Amino acid sequence: MTAIVNIFLKEGVLDPQGKAIHHALDAMNFEGVQDVRMGKQIVLKLTSTNRDEAIKEVTQMAEEILANTVIEDYKIELL
Amino acid sequence: MKHVAILQFPGTNCDLDTKYAFEKLGCSTTIVWHKEEKLPQETDLLVIAGGFSYGDYLRSGAIAKFSPIMKDVLTFADKGGEVLGICNGFQILTEVGLLPGALKRNIGLHFISKFQTLKVVNNSNSFLQKCEKDELLNIPIAHADGNYYIDEEGYNELEANQQILLQYSNEKAETVIVNGSVNSIAGICNKNKNVFGLMPHPERALETILGSDDGIKMLEGLIA
Numbered sequence: 001m002t003a004i005v006n007i008f009l010k011e012g013v014l015d016p017q018g019k020a021i022h023h024a025l026d027a028m029n030f031e032g033v034q035d036v037r038m039g040k041q042i043v044l045k046l047t048s049t050n051r052d053e054a055i056k057e058v059t060q061m062a063e064e065i066l067a068n069t070v071i072e073d074y075k076i077e078l079l
Numbered sequence: 080m081k082h083v084a085i086l087q088f089p090g091t092n093c094d095l096d097t098k099y100a101f102e103k104l105g106c107s108t109t110i111v112w113h114k115e116e117k118l119p120q121e122t123d124l125l126v127i128a129g130g131f132s133y134g135d136y137l138r139s140g141a142i143a144k145f146s147p148i149m150k151d152v153l154t155f156a157d158k159g160g161e162v163l164g165i166c167n168g169f170q171i172l173t174e175v176g177l178l179p180g181a182l183k184r185n186i187g188l189h190f191i192s193k194f195q196t197l198k199v200v201n202n203s204n205s206f207l208q209k210c211e212k213d214e215l216l217n218i219p220i221a222h223a224d225g226n227y228y229i230d231e232e233g234y235n236e237l238e239a240n241q242q243i244l245l246q247y248s249n250e251k252a253e254t255v256i257v258n259g260s261v262n263s264i265a266g267i268c269n270k271n272k273n274v275f276g277l278m279p280h281p282e283r284a285l286e287t288i289l290g291s292d293d294g295i296k297m298l299e300g301l302i303a
Contacts, residue, residue, distance in 0.1 A: 009183070013228060016186045016259065065145070068138055068174065070181040071228055 001046045002079040003058045007067045008039035042066055051078055081106045081302040084122040086152070086168070088113045088143050093129035093165065093282060100282040101126075104295070106302055113146035124161050124301050125152065127168030129221075129280060139182060139224040140170030149175060161205065161301060162274045166222055169266070169276030178269055178276045179237070180229035185222070186259025192221040194290055195257060197265055197279060198248035201241040204272040208303065209296040215252060216245075216293040218279040220265075225278040227260035227267075234261060242268050245277060275301075 009015045015037050022036040044061075048054045058076050067074040083101040087094045087110050098108045101124075109119045113132075118125060133142040143149070156162050156177055164172040172178040185191060199207055199214045210216065229237065237243050244266040247257040254263040258278075266277025281294030 013183070014186070014259065016184050016188055016226065020188050065137070065141060068141065068181050070173070070179075071183060 001048055001051070001054055003044040003046055003054060004077045004079065005042040005044065005058060005062055005066055006039055006075045006077070007042070007062075007072050008037055008074075009071055010073050013071050054078055081123040082119065082121040083108045083124045083126060083302070084118050085110050086113060086125070086127045086148060087111065088130070088132035088146060090132045090134055091128050091130035091167070093167075093280065096280075097126050097128045097165070097282045100285055100294070100298055101302070103285060104298060104302060111148060113143070113148050116147050116151060118148070118151050118155055122155065122160065124163065125155055127152075127162070127164040127171050128282075129166030129168060132167055132171065135167075135224070138170075138174070140167060140172075140174040143171045144175040153177070156274050159271070159273050163206065163301060164274075164276040165280055165282065166225075166278055169278055170224060172274060172276045177274045178267060179233050180227055180261075180267070182224050182278070183226040183228050183259070184224055185226050186256070188223075190221070190223040191225070191258060193219065195220045195265075195279060196248045196250055197245045198252055198254070200243045200246055203241050204244070204268055204275070204300075205303070206268065206275045206300045207244055207297065208300045210300070213252060215248060215250065216297070217284065217291040218281055218293055218297075219283045219290070220257070220279045222258070222278050225258040225260065225265075227258075227264045227278075229261055229264075236270075237267060240270050242270065242272075244268055244275065245279070
């Protein structure tokens with residue numbers, strides 16, 4: 001099973017990299033971009049075949065190391 | 080003679096400067112490799128030196144928190160032992176939860192390396208006891224992830240407990256935006272005032288011929 005963890009800065013926490021990308025898009029005349037948030041994606045190949053177990057395990061990984069929950073939110077997706 | 084233990088992770092690069100600094104101030108030192116499980120028995124002060132532990136992979140300081148030595152670091156701090164985290168050391172201390180908040184990418188995204196004026200906000204702690212309140216210090220900074228973030232509730236707590244140590248400032252003692260830190264914070268301590276973290280490098284400011292010796296009075300506070 002594959003788990004995908006998407007990590008983004010929390011809403012309300014200023015994202016300097018997203019802002020810089022937004023400025024660049026503006027400078028390139030891409031109009032209509034309201035906001036840009038930049039995050040990271042971590043792809044995990046798991047031995048587990050049980051979805052509930054996998055979610056539990058990856059949640060623990062996200063809480064303990066993959067994300068810094070002081071400033072970041074994460075979403076887990078299983079494939 | 081005070082004994083200073085200095086942590087070394089793969090990617091730490093200020094360990095020898097820190098050793099030089101504390102030996103110049105009359106201390107004995109040990110550099111402690113992160114795979115060790117115990118700090119030297121005689122440790123009076125533990126310094127987590129600057130650098131790029133684990134190449135800043137994942138997040139600055141994130142992977143260092145799982146090094147074997149960190150367990151004893153937490154025990155040392157819990158028992159009231161004094162801990163100083165400089166730059167990457169500050170990032171590690173927030174990641175392990177010994178200090179509140181987090182350090183994000185600088186607002187301008189650049190790595191900033193220059194001398195910076197700092198203002199002493201609180202000196203009611205051992206680290207800055209030799210500095211005056213509102214005193215200006217000239218100390219080098221060198222970081223890409225120094226943008227200190229803390230939520231409003233956390234900030235109010237820092238302020239109420241006099242945990243804000245230093246702010247980025249100009250020569251007129253007005254705060255300036257350097258990296259986007261909440262209220263220009265450059266350094267903080269924990270509630271018990273035995274764990275200190277700052278982005279600037281006092282160990283690089285020991286000789287006027289190299290630009291400033293203002294770092295001496297900061298480091299001296301911890302070994303007084």
